[in-house]
Amino acid sequence: MKQRVAECWVIGILSIGALFFIKQAQNVASTTLPGGIGPRTFPLITFWAVLILNACLLGSIIWEKVKTKKAAPTEDESQTKLIWRVIPYIPRQTLNIIIMCLLLVFLWRYLGFIVVAFLFVAGASLLLVPEEKRSLRRSLVLAGVYALVIYTLFVYVFKIPLA
Amino acid sequence: MEVASSFSMVMAVLTDPMAMLWTFVGTFMGLVFGSLPGLTATMGIALLVPITYSFPTIHALGMMLGVYVGGIAGGAVAAILLNIPGTPSAVATVLDGHPMAQQGRAAKALGWAATASFFGGFISWLILATLAPQVAKFALRFGPPEYAALALFGLMIIASVSGKSLIKGVISGLIGVWLSTFGVDPIIGDLRFTFGNINLMSGIAVMPALIGFYAIPQILRSLSEEQTMEMNTKTLNLSDFIPSLKEIWRSKFNIVRSSVIGTIIGIIPATGGNIAAFLAYDQAKRFSKSPEEYGKGCPDGVIAPEAANNGVTGGALVPLLTLGIPGDSVTAVLLGGLMIHGLQPGPQLFSKSPDIIMGIFTTLLIANIFMWVIQLVGIKFFVRILRVPTYFLAPMLVILAVVGSYALRNSLFDVWLTILLGLFGYLMLRGGFPMAPTVLGLVLGPMLESEIRRTLILSGGDWSVFFVRPISAVFIGVSLLIALTVAVKSFKKGKNADQVEASI
Amino acid sequence: MNKRLQKVLLLLVLCTVILSSTVVFAAWQPRREITIIIPWSPGGATDIMARKLQPIIRREFGINTVVVNKEGGNSAVGLTELITSRPDGYTVGLASSTILSLMAQNQISWKSDRFTNICLVSEDPMLLGVSKDAKWNDLHEFLADVKANPGTITIGTAGSRNVNHADAVLAAQSVGSTIRQVPFNGASRAIAGVLGRHIDAVVLKPSETISQIQSGELRALGIFRNERLESLPQVPTFEELGYDVFPYGPVDQISYLVAPAGLNKDVKDKLAEIFRGALQNEEFQNFAKESGFVCNPIYGDEFDEYIGNLSSALAEVAANIY
CATH class of the missing domain: 3.40.190.10 (Periplasmic binding protein-like II)
Known part of the structure; x- marks a missing residue:
C-alpha cells in the first residue's frame, strides 16, 4: 500500500502543479511565430498532457482497486492505521535525515561549510548506527576527517570556494 | 601529410615522459571528476586552462584530453556502485549497471564499463584519425528539422526505459520536459515561469536535477529498514572482473554498433553523451535476442551506453578540429584551452600545425588506454565503497551531493533546488516512477521545442519540411512506427490484464 | 612669541593634514587578493579573458587575483551578487552589453547606477x-x-x-x-x-x-562598427559602404570591468590603473588580435559617457526592435 500512497501523492502534486502552471502560462508572452507555435504552446501541451495522463493513471488505480475489492477484501489494508494510508509513510530515520538535510543547507551560510559538514556527518551517523555499534569517538573522528578532506579537495585542489 | 613524418611526430609524443605523465594525471583527474556527481569533465578542463597555461602545448592538450576521456568514463563508477550517475552521460548505465551490482556482480559491471568505454573511445578515435574531414560534412547536414526529428526519435526511448508501467514512464518524461520550460524562452527570449527570481532565468540545469532525482532519493531509500543496500553483504568475486576475449567477441556487434552510434552523435554539434548512451541502449535492446533481460542486470545494457558515451569523445573532436565548431560544452572549453595556447582549431590546423594534430591524436589514444588500465586496476578499490556501512556512507553521500550541486554554479539556490527535487524524487521512487525518462525529457524536451520552432521560422510556418527532408523524414517515420507498436502492445496488455507483469 | 608659536603650530597641522591626505589618496594599494566575479561559465570567452589577465597582473603589479564563476540568468546572477558585495576594491566583475540589455528590457530589477564603471575590457563588434x-x-x-x-x-x-x-x-x-x-x-x-x-x-x-x-x-x-577591425582588415564596415545601421547610436557588444557602486575615487583610479596596465600589455593585446576582439581600455568620465550612450541606444533598440 505504501507505493499506492506515494503514487497518489505524486499524482496530486503534479495535478495541482499543472493547474497552477496552466494559469501561470497566461503571464507568458502570447506572441505567435510562423506555424502557430509561441512561447506558451509547448509548456501548455506539456501541462495538459500531465493532467490527462494523471487522470488515466488515477483511473487505472481506482479500477484495479475496485476489482481487487470485489475479489477479496485485503486484510493488510484494514490493519494499517488510517493516517498511513493518507500521508506517505516515511520511516523515522529517513524523516530525521530529511530534516537534517534541510538544516544543513539552511545553516551552511551562517556556520561555514566545515562546521555544518562535521555536525551533519557526526549527527547523522550517530543517529543511524545501530545501538550496539555506536561509538561517539569513531563518528566524531570520521566526521572531522571527512569534512576537512572534502573542504581541502574542493577549495584548494578544485578551486571551488565553499562559502 | 607523409606517413614517415607523422610517424616521427607520434614517436616524439610517445617518447616524451612528461607528455605521458600529464596525460596520465589528466585521465586520473577526469575519472575522479566523472565519478563524483556534480563535478563534470567541463569543470575539470576549465580548471586546467589556467594551470596548464605555462605548459608546452602537447602536455596541456594531453592533460585536457585525459580529463575529457576520464570524465566521461568515470560516471559509470558511481552509477554502478551507488545507483547515482556521476555525469549525465552515465544515466543509461544505471539501468543495468546497478542491478548487476545488487546481484553481487559490481566488479564485473565495472570491468565491462571500463572495457566498453575503451572500445568506444578507440573506435571513435579510429574514425577521427582516418575520416575526420569526410565525416565532418555529415555534421553540417543536420539543420533544425533534423535536430527536431532526432529529439522526437530520442523521446521514443522513454518506452524502452520505462520499466513496468508505460504511463508512469511517460509522466516521468513529462516532468523532465516541464522542468525544462523554466527560464528564458529559447526563441524569442521572453521569460517563462521565473516568478521574478533571477536564478531561474537560465532555467533548471541537468546536473541539479540529476543529483536531485538520483542521489537524494537513492540515499533516502537506503536508510529505510526494508531497503538496505543488500549488496553490502554480497561477496565480490574479484578474480574474473575483466571480460574475457570470448565475452568481448560475443558482444562484438553491440560494442561496434554502440561505439558508432556514439561517434555519430558526437559529430553532430550540440547533442552529447547522454543522448548517445540512451540511443545505444535502446538499439542494443531492440537488436537483442533477449530484450526482457534489459533493466535486470544485463551486461549488454552496460556495454551499450558506456561504449556510446565514450564514442562521443572522438566524434565531438571531429567538428572541433575540422571546422572549429565545438560539439558540446566540454569541447567548447577545449577550444578555449587551445586558443589560450595560440592555436585556432579549424581546417588550417591540419596544414599549419600537423604536429599538434598528431599530438592530439596520439594523446587521445594514450588517454583511452590509461583510462582502461586505471579503471581495471582501480576496480578493487572502487568496490570497497560497498563495504562502508550505510550509516556512514549515507551522510557522506549527502554532503557530496550538496557540495556537488553547489559547485556547479557556486550557488546555494541550486542546492535548495536539488533538495526540493530530491524530496519529490523520493516520492516518485516510492511510487514506482522511473527516473531515466525524466532525464531524457529534460535533455530532449527543450531540443524538440526549440528546433521545431526554429524550423518553422525558417520555413515560414510550413510543416511539410519535416517530411520532405530525408534524414528528418526517416527519423519521424521510425518514431511513429515505434509509437504505434508500443501503443498496440500496451493495448493488448490492457486486454488481458493478467499478463501485465509477465510481458515487461 | 605666542603668535609665532601659533603660526608654527598651524603650519605643522597643515603639513600633517596635507601629507596624510596625500597618503590616503595616492597610496591605496591592494593588500590582499582581488576577486574577479565572472558571471559566465568556466571556459567561456569572458572567463578565458580573465584567466589570461591573471598572470599578467601578478607579474606586472605583484597582485594576486581570484576568478570566481557565478553563472546563471544571462550574467544577472553573478552581477547581482557583485552589486551587493562591499565596495572596498577587492571585489570586481566583468559586466557586458548583455546585462545592459536586460536592464533596458526591465528583466532585472536594478539599473547600472549600482555599478562603478572602471574600464572597458573588450569590444566585440558583430x-x-x-x-x-x-x-x-x-x-x-x-x-x-x-x-x-x-x-x-x-x-x-x-x-x-x-x-x-x-x-x-x-x-x-x-x-x-x-x-x-x-x-x-x-x-x-x-x-x-x-x-x-x-x-x-x-x-x-x-x-x-x-x-x-x-x-x-x-x-x-x-x-557593424565605425572603423574596420585590425584583426580583419579586409572586411568593410556598413558605414563606409553607405548603410546606416546605427540610427539609435552604436549598439556594441562590449565587456567591461565593474565594481559595486560607492567605490572611493582613489580605489577606482588604482583599479583602473592596474587593469588598464594589464590590458595594454603586449601579451594581452596579441591575444586580443588573435581572438578577434578589440581591446582599447578607455576609463574615467569618457567611459561613463560611453556606457551612458550604449545604455540609451539599447533602450531604444529594446523599445523599437524586440
Whole structure:
C-alpha cells in the first residue's frame, strides 16, 4: 500500500502543479511565430498532457482497486492505521535525515561549510548506527576527517570556494 | 601529410615522459571528476586552462584530453556502485549497471564499463584519425528539422526505459520536459515561469536535477529498514572482473554498433553523451535476442551506453578540429584551452600545425588506454565503497551531493533546488516512477521545442519540411512506427490484464 | 612669541593634514587578493579573458587575483551578487552589453547606477557572414537581395533580444526591409547552420567566427562598427559602404570591468590603473588580435559617457526592435 500512497501523492502534486502552471502560462508572452507555435504552446501541451495522463493513471488505480475489492477484501489494508494510508509513510530515520538535510543547507551560510559538514556527518551517523555499534569517538573522528578532506579537495585542489 | 613524418611526430609524443605523465594525471583527474556527481569533465578542463597555461602545448592538450576521456568514463563508477550517475552521460548505465551490482556482480559491471568505454573511445578515435574531414560534412547536414526529428526519435526511448508501467514512464518524461520550460524562452527570449527570481532565468540545469532525482532519493531509500543496500553483504568475486576475449567477441556487434552510434552523435554539434548512451541502449535492446533481460542486470545494457558515451569523445573532436565548431560544452572549453595556447582549431590546423594534430591524436589514444588500465586496476578499490556501512556512507553521500550541486554554479539556490527535487524524487521512487525518462525529457524536451520552432521560422510556418527532408523524414517515420507498436502492445496488455507483469 | 608659536603650530597641522591626505589618496594599494566575479561559465570567452589577465597582473603589479564563476540568468546572477558585495576594491566583475540589455528590457530589477564603471575590457563588434558558396559577393548584393525580398532572407544569431538580434534587424532596416531572424542556442550551432546552408547568413562576433573566416569557409560581408577591425582588415564596415545601421547610436557588444557602486575615487583610479596596465600589455593585446576582439581600455568620465550612450541606444533598440 505504501507505493499506492506515494503514487497518489505524486499524482496530486503534479495535478495541482499543472493547474497552477496552466494559469501561470497566461503571464507568458502570447506572441505567435510562423506555424502557430509561441512561447506558451509547448509548456501548455506539456501541462495538459500531465493532467490527462494523471487522470488515466488515477483511473487505472481506482479500477484495479475496485476489482481487487470485489475479489477479496485485503486484510493488510484494514490493519494499517488510517493516517498511513493518507500521508506517505516515511520511516523515522529517513524523516530525521530529511530534516537534517534541510538544516544543513539552511545553516551552511551562517556556520561555514566545515562546521555544518562535521555536525551533519557526526549527527547523522550517530543517529543511524545501530545501538550496539555506536561509538561517539569513531563518528566524531570520521566526521572531522571527512569534512576537512572534502573542504581541502574542493577549495584548494578544485578551486571551488565553499562559502 | 607523409606517413614517415607523422610517424616521427607520434614517436616524439610517445617518447616524451612528461607528455605521458600529464596525460596520465589528466585521465586520473577526469575519472575522479566523472565519478563524483556534480563535478563534470567541463569543470575539470576549465580548471586546467589556467594551470596548464605555462605548459608546452602537447602536455596541456594531453592533460585536457585525459580529463575529457576520464570524465566521461568515470560516471559509470558511481552509477554502478551507488545507483547515482556521476555525469549525465552515465544515466543509461544505471539501468543495468546497478542491478548487476545488487546481484553481487559490481566488479564485473565495472570491468565491462571500463572495457566498453575503451572500445568506444578507440573506435571513435579510429574514425577521427582516418575520416575526420569526410565525416565532418555529415555534421553540417543536420539543420533544425533534423535536430527536431532526432529529439522526437530520442523521446521514443522513454518506452524502452520505462520499466513496468508505460504511463508512469511517460509522466516521468513529462516532468523532465516541464522542468525544462523554466527560464528564458529559447526563441524569442521572453521569460517563462521565473516568478521574478533571477536564478531561474537560465532555467533548471541537468546536473541539479540529476543529483536531485538520483542521489537524494537513492540515499533516502537506503536508510529505510526494508531497503538496505543488500549488496553490502554480497561477496565480490574479484578474480574474473575483466571480460574475457570470448565475452568481448560475443558482444562484438553491440560494442561496434554502440561505439558508432556514439561517434555519430558526437559529430553532430550540440547533442552529447547522454543522448548517445540512451540511443545505444535502446538499439542494443531492440537488436537483442533477449530484450526482457534489459533493466535486470544485463551486461549488454552496460556495454551499450558506456561504449556510446565514450564514442562521443572522438566524434565531438571531429567538428572541433575540422571546422572549429565545438560539439558540446566540454569541447567548447577545449577550444578555449587551445586558443589560450595560440592555436585556432579549424581546417588550417591540419596544414599549419600537423604536429599538434598528431599530438592530439596520439594523446587521445594514450588517454583511452590509461583510462582502461586505471579503471581495471582501480576496480578493487572502487568496490570497497560497498563495504562502508550505510550509516556512514549515507551522510557522506549527502554532503557530496550538496557540495556537488553547489559547485556547479557556486550557488546555494541550486542546492535548495536539488533538495526540493530530491524530496519529490523520493516520492516518485516510492511510487514506482522511473527516473531515466525524466532525464531524457529534460535533455530532449527543450531540443524538440526549440528546433521545431526554429524550423518553422525558417520555413515560414510550413510543416511539410519535416517530411520532405530525408534524414528528418526517416527519423519521424521510425518514431511513429515505434509509437504505434508500443501503443498496440500496451493495448493488448490492457486486454488481458493478467499478463501485465509477465510481458515487461 | 605666542603668535609665532601659533603660526608654527598651524603650519605643522597643515603639513600633517596635507601629507596624510596625500597618503590616503595616492597610496591605496591592494593588500590582499582581488576577486574577479565572472558571471559566465568556466571556459567561456569572458572567463578565458580573465584567466589570461591573471598572470599578467601578478607579474606586472605583484597582485594576486581570484576568478570566481557565478553563472546563471544571462550574467544577472553573478552581477547581482557583485552589486551587493562591499565596495572596498577587492571585489570586481566583468559586466557586458548583455546585462545592459536586460536592464533596458526591465528583466532585472536594478539599473547600472549600482555599478562603478572602471574600464572597458573588450569590444566585440558583430559581423555579417555568409557561407563561401553563397550567391552574394559583397554587402551591396546581399542587402539588395534583402530589399528585393523582404522577410525571406534568414539570418542566424546566437540567442534573442541581444546585440546580435538587434544588429541583424538593423542591417535590414538600413535598406527599409525585414529579415527572418533565427535564434540559435549559442554561436557554434549558428555557424554550423550557415556552413550547412540551412540559413543564409549569420550575425556573430568576430571572436566566434575568426577561425572559419580565416579558413575561407565563411565570408564576412560587413562589420557593424565605425572603423574596420585590425584583426580583419579586409572586411568593410556598413558605414563606409553607405548603410546606416546605427540610427539609435552604436549598439556594441562590449565587456567591461565593474565594481559595486560607492567605490572611493582613489580605489577606482588604482583599479583602473592596474587593469588598464594589464590590458595594454603586449601579451594581452596579441591575444586580443588573435581572438578577434578589440581591446582599447578607455576609463574615467569618457567611459561613463560611453556606457551612458550604449545604455540609451539599447533602450531604444529594446523599445523599437524586440
